[in-house]
Amino acid sequence: MQRFRISDTSRPAMAASQANCLTCRTAPFCIPGRDRQDSSQPPVLSRRVKVARGSKLFQAGDLVGERFYAIHYGTIKYALPSPSRHDKIGAFLMRGDLLALDAIGLKRHNGNAIALEDSEVCEIRQRDIQSRPTLLHGMVSKQIAREQSTAHMLRNSSAGQRLAAFLLDLSWRHFRRGYSPHRFRLVMSRQEIANFLALSPECLSRELTHFKQAGLLEVDERELTLRDPGALRQLATGAAAAAAHQQSARTDAMAPAAHA
Amino acid sequence: MQRFRISDTSRPAMAASQANCLTCRTAPFCIPGRDRQDSSQPPVLSRRVKVARGSKLFQAGDLVGERFYAIHYGTIKYALPSPSRHDKIGAFLMRGDLLALDAIGLKRHNGNAIALEDSEVCEIRQRDIQSRPTLLHGMVSKQIAREQSTAHMLRNSSAGQRLAAFLLDLSWRHFRRGYSPHRFRLVMSRQEIANFLALSPECLSRELTHFKQAGLLEVDERELTLRDPGALRQLATGAAAAAAHQQSARTDAMAPAAHA
DNA sequence: CGCCGCATTGATGTGACTCAAGGTGCGTGG
DNA sequence: CCACGCACCTTGAGTCACATCAATGCGGCG
Numbered sequence: 333m334q335r336f337r338i339s340d341t342s343r344p345a346m347a348a349s350q351a352n353c354l355t356c357r358t359a360p361f362c363i364p365g366r367d368r369q370d371s372s373q374p375p376v377l378s379r380r381v382k383v384a385r386g387s388k389l390f391q392a393g394d395l396v397g398e399r400f401y402a403i404h405y406g407t408i409k410y411a412l413p414s415p416s417r418h419d420k421i422g423a424f425l426m427r428g429d430l431l432a433l434d435a436i437g438l439k440r441h442n443g444n445a446i447a448l449e450d451s452e453v454c455e456i457r458q459r460d461i462q463s464r465p466t467l468l469h470g471m472v473s474k475q476i477a478r479e480q481s482t483a484h485m486l487r488n489s490s491a492g493q494r495l496a497a498f499l500l501d502l503s504w505r506h507f508r509r510g511y512s513p514h515r516f517r518l519v520m521s522r523q524e525i526a527n528f529l530a531l532s533p534e535c536l537s538r539e540l541t542h543f544k545q546a547g548l549l550e551v552d553e554r555e556l557t558l559r560d561p562g563a564l565r566q567l568a569t570g571a572a573a574a575a576a577h578q579q580s581a582r583t584d585a586m587a588p589a590a591h592a
Numbered sequence: 593m594q595r596f597r598i599s600d601t602s603r604p605a606m607a608a609s610q611a612n613c614l615t616c617r618t619a620p621f622c623i624p625g626r627d628r629q630d631s632s633q634p635p636v637l638s639r640r641v642k643v644a645r646g647s648k649l650f651q652a653g654d655l656v657g658e659r660f661y662a663i664h665y666g667t668i669k670y671a672l673p674s675p676s677r678h679d680k681i682g683a684f685l686m687r688g689d690l691l692a693l694d695a696i697g698l699k700r701h702n703g704n705a706i707a708l709e710d711s712e713v714c715e716i717r718q719r720d721i722q723s724r725p726t727l728l729h730g731m732v733s734k735q736i737a738r739e740q741s742t743a744h745m746l747r748n749s750s751a752g753q754r755l756a757a758f759l760l761d762l763s764w765r766h767f768r769r770g771y772s773p774h775r776f777r778l779v780m781s782r783q784e785i786a787n788f789l790a791l792s793p794e795c796l797s798r799e800l801t802h803f804k805q806a807g808l809l810e811v812d813e814r815e816l817t818l819r820d821p822g823a824l825r826q827l828a829t830g831a832a833a834a835a836a837h838q839q840s841a842r843t844d845a846m847a848p849a850a851h852a
Numbered sequence: 853c854g855c856c857g858c859a860t861t862g863a864t865g866t867g868a869c870t871c872a873a874g875g876t877g878c879g880t881g882g
Numbered sequence: 883c884c885a886c887g888c889a890c891c892t893t894g895a896g897t898c899a900c901a902t903c904a905a906t907g908c909g910g911c912g
Binding site for chain 1: 698
């Protein structure tokens with residue numbers, strides 16, 4: 333029921349301006365670590381780059397140029413080219429997420445970064461960050477945790493488990509950013525979700541209706557409402573007798589929806 | 593057919609000694625980046641720790657203590673605890689691989705690190721590395737690339753694809769370390785491989801015999817011989833018309849077995 | 853209007869999981 | 883020593899979940 337059309341998928345990304353993390357309102361979700369507030373350090377400067385919906389921030393083969401990105405607003409998908417059929421989507425990045433940190437030691441990018449909605453990213457130069465080890469450590473930790481939790485999610489054997497884990501991850505990330513964890517918009521298409529979860533679109537659709545029928549959620553086009561995050565969590569963790577499974581010291585990655 | 597017994601799975605890891613990367617023979621596979629040779633910098637010192645087969649280097653919940661590890665020799669598996677059944681194995685680390693870099697910004701470890709054979713690891717303190725950004729960048733890049741390629745592998749839908757990708761990865765890593773890419777020993781059990789690939793042990797066994805019957809490889813207990821890496825690669829990449837797919841600028845992660 | 857992309861639903865096949873049994877080598881203890 | 887238990891691996895039969903193919907509905911766009 334969602335039918336936007338992207339007529340021009342390759343119009344160039346444009347418009348740049350200066351930015352400063354000290355005054356940035358995205359920074360609390362973006363930069364981990366305490367020394368962010370440390371104003372005795374020079375502020376991390378970056379160039380802001382707008383990326384129009386459907387256009388590429390960079391693509392596989394592009395020179396990395398010793399810089400990476402933080403999403404200021406919007407959503408970017410990162411996809412690795414695959415010989416067969418469509419590319420494989422490796423991540424959906426939203427406000428505050430880091431992008432292309434994996435390319436920090438590479439000459440050229442391995443994947444494509446495409447905006448799912450009109451977005452703006454902060455371009456960060458390695459040079460500007462490498463004198464701030466605490467900052468870098470926090471970013472690295474955040475990034476690796478995300479990759480690991482993605483792999484962890486993909487090891488969930490069943491389609492329902494994977495979908496539940498995905499939705500809870502989205503929920504948590506919205507919550508962390510100050511939005512409602514119960515109701516939010518899916519900026520990506522069903523096909524893209526299915527791709528990310530390594531499922532067929534049909535299977536994803538069926539799982540969604542199963543969840544709907546079980547009263548776990550409601551979904552109207554791309555508007556999602558979680559009705560029973562607890563049950564979703566039980567599903568995601570492999571159900572069973574996962575009763576007293578409290579966790580603390582959370583990072584930004586794949587996390588519980590016990591925020592009610 | 594493999595039947596070692598680990599009587600005591602929790603005897604403590606012991607014995608420490610000093611080590612120096614400048615003279616270490618593992619360094620070429622371990623530390624990426626060019627400034628490793630830079631002797632104007634102080635050498636990276638580290639403590640070597642022996643880990644007996646079956647014992648834990650650390651486990652989930654242990655304090656991180658602002659240090660991580662590089663494998664000097666041996667093999668370590670890193671597994672995340674899972675409420676249901678067995679832990680999920682997230683990585684097999686061998687000579688030169690980095691371990692616990694994901695914990696760099698955390699207080700406590702998320703997973704268990706268990707030696708699959710008698711091993712020795714270099715304990716690296718964050719402090720000692722953070723004045724060497726090039727070094728750190730290289731390590732970060734290497735680590736994230738590994739995580740990404742694991743996730744990429746797990747998105748391969750079929751059991752054969754995943755297994756082929758896994759074997760080629762092992763082959764490549766042996767090759768990089770100066771060992772034969774065609775013949776090597778599997779230090780992990782079938783169950784552990786199956787766990788890592790998110791397959792049932794039975795399915796893994798069947799795929800192995802399929803590969804054997806197809807003449808792609810031979811396997812005697814844990815001794816593996818790759819007979820047709822090219823065919824394996826076609827399988828792993830999703831077969832199809834993946835003809836002219838040359839790649840350069842390789843990292844250490846999931847890579848071709850075009851080395852013949 | 854006709855086309856196309858997206859999403860859902862149904863019918864059907866199949867690949868992987870589950871359960872079960874059998875074989876093997878090691879370690880232990882009678 | 884040998885019987886036994888055990889951990890590991892393999893193989894077979896049956897089942898189920900997911901992929902595949904196909905048809906339909908919907909809405910935007912040319």
